Amino acid sequence: MKFNLLPYILVTIFSSCQNTQETEQIFKSSFSESKETTHKIPEEQNYTFGYLEVLENRQNPNGKTIEIPVYIFKSRSDNPNKDPILYTVGGPGYTSMRASKYMEYYKYLDDRDLILFEQRGTQFAKPSLDCPEWAKAVYHSNLPNFDSTKNDSLFQNAAKKCNERLRKNGIDLNRYTTNQIAADINDLINVLGIEKYNLATMSYSTKIGQVLIRDYPDKIRSVVMDSPLPLEVNYDEESVKNILESLEVILNDCKADADCNNAYPNIKTRFLKYLEEKTINPLLVQIENPINGNLETFYLKGKDLITVFTSANTGSVSNIPFEIKKLLDNDLSSVKERLKYVFQEPKKGIGQGMRLSVWCAEENPFNSQEKITLETNKYPAVMGLSPAVFKNEVCNIWNVKKVSKIENEAIKSDIPILLISGEYDNETPVKWAESMANNLTNSFHLVFRGWKHGPTTNWTNQCAMQAANDFFNNPSIKPNPECFAEIQSPIFKIEDK
Structure with a gap:
């Protein structure tokens, strides 16, 4: 089932973006709906699926284009907030599209639309590397x-x-980088006519979030970084x-x-x-x-x-x-x-x-x-x-x-940011988020006791996702859901006597 993209403006635009390592170029980008989706979506979920078309090489306005799959899931609310959440997963190289089948579990849809974004070069992008x-x-x-x-x-x-x-x-392998993915996301936001949006990122995609904060901050309302990987690390x-x-x-x-x-x-x-x-x-x-x-x-x-x-x-x-x-x-x-x-x-x-x-x-x-x-x-x-x-x-x-x-340098920002860490995470340890917070003057940090990598994807306990959603609803206050206070160190298994 689909929904009308309004108030998003689905038009083909000519947008200009300043990339930090490439000369400013004007290029054409567009979003086109598609009846063929990457996954079968439950019938009760309202959504639009399509492809963002962008240049592979932004230095060559007449060069080849690539296609990036995007889902726009409609909120469960009858009166959703107008600032959607854009979500893309970690990796690099992992697909975001698998999450499309499980939107019933995503608390974000209680209050807002959710845009699920595939990174260029990953599984369902065209091409996939x-x-x-x-x-x-x-x-x-x-x-x-x-x-x-x-x-x-x-x-x-x-x-x-x-x-x-x-x-x-x-395929130009030089064009599959984090700042190019960030530019793709910025293009999508412009193409859809979105005035303000929120970012949900995890692990590697927190690097994409940092580049967006640095290079394209104007439309970002708030950001959640689950298991952050600092640019400078x-x-x-x-x-x-x-x-x-x-x-x-x-x-x-x-x-x-x-x-x-x-x-x-x-x-x-x-x-x-x-x-x-x-x-x-x-x-x-x-x-x-x-x-x-x-x-x-x-x-x-x-x-x-x-x-x-x-x-x-x-x-x-x-x-x-x-x-x-x-x-x-x-x-x-x-x-x-x-x-x-x-x-x-x-x-x-x-x-x-x-x-x-x-x-x-x-x-x-x-x-x-x-x-x-x-x-x-x-x-x-x-x-x-x-x-x-x-x-x-x-x-x-x-x-x-x-x-x-x-x-490879730390960003500084006063955009509201929630950093989420798992206490036992060996991939993106707590100390990294603590270090990042020094340069993020409007940030909060939650450490989930006894948890490992990716707390917002812990399906047996969705407390971290609840905290993230609470933050999106009020980014000026550190979230403190009841479930967070109830989390203790694990009850370790004792060998059978």
Whole structure:
């Protein structure tokens, strides 16, 4: 079911935008409705679906265009507020469109329309920068008989093949960056004739939000940044440190809990020592290959076994001390269950090319390779665990232009902003949001106790989304929903007696 786009003005316009690293150009952008959607939407949900058409290269007004899918979901309110929310997810390289099927759970629609925006280069955009070559490399590198000395050449070759194929298809890989996505969003807002709007962002898309705040602030009423990734942070230089710091927080909480501490005494020291031992003498694990029935042997080091923490989500954090204890007792049942997924067929590498373009243009150029090497070898418990998303050699092969220095600098703003963090988030830790708040003079920060990455997407407890919606309704006040006060540290699972 659709709804009339008024009061949005659906016209083709000529808009001019100032990009921070490219010369101002005038270009044509438009939005066209489409009957064919990316997903089947429940009949009771009113919406419009269509494509935003923009230039791939804003420096070339006569160049090729790309198409970006957009949903506009109508509010459940009979008298909604006129300032809609625009939502786009993290990544980079992840699709926003999957959320379209679940709008009944989005509290934002109680008060406003919600625009669901796909980032250029991702799954349902045209083109989508997919890299099945990379997905196959991931698959082969995880197999038990893979020669790890060939790991670098495997991924370099995958990057080379994908890069060559995408360029041969006429794709300008230099144009798939955060500031281009922000310009796309600004175009959409102008095309739809929206006077004021709110931003809901999460993880990587908080970088898009920061660029919008910096470059196109005039129409932004308020912003929610869930699990923020600051522009100025060099992710690749500290991600291992962040894992260990977040692990320490949760194991300290176990120690402070009498029942957990009695069940798992001195668990932090024991676990780190265990990981260090396995790094020197890897854990041998044998499982039956679910595809052919053969017995397969894995040798797991500390950097592999730390996934007992990193792979847990908010809903399973209460089990982490229990799962660690199983490892310490040589109960490998959970490890074997996770290893079965290694034999699943390779994925399609959807959006991987976009991820490579963003990372190799915006993160890698500002990295200190010396710091990355030190971080890789600094911690005995996870020795050899690289903090880098992509190795420098892979980015050299991907060969995209470095973005301007401003893309690695903190923004300053007095726009109302709500920062949301999960206490145990090792991907975008609490300290990053705390640091950002120093430059955001009209911001609030909520830390959800016992939660991990992406609190607003925790479907078992929608308190963070409620807080975000409360903020959108009144951005001058720090939200304090009743549910927030009720959140306590997790009740840790105690092993059965």
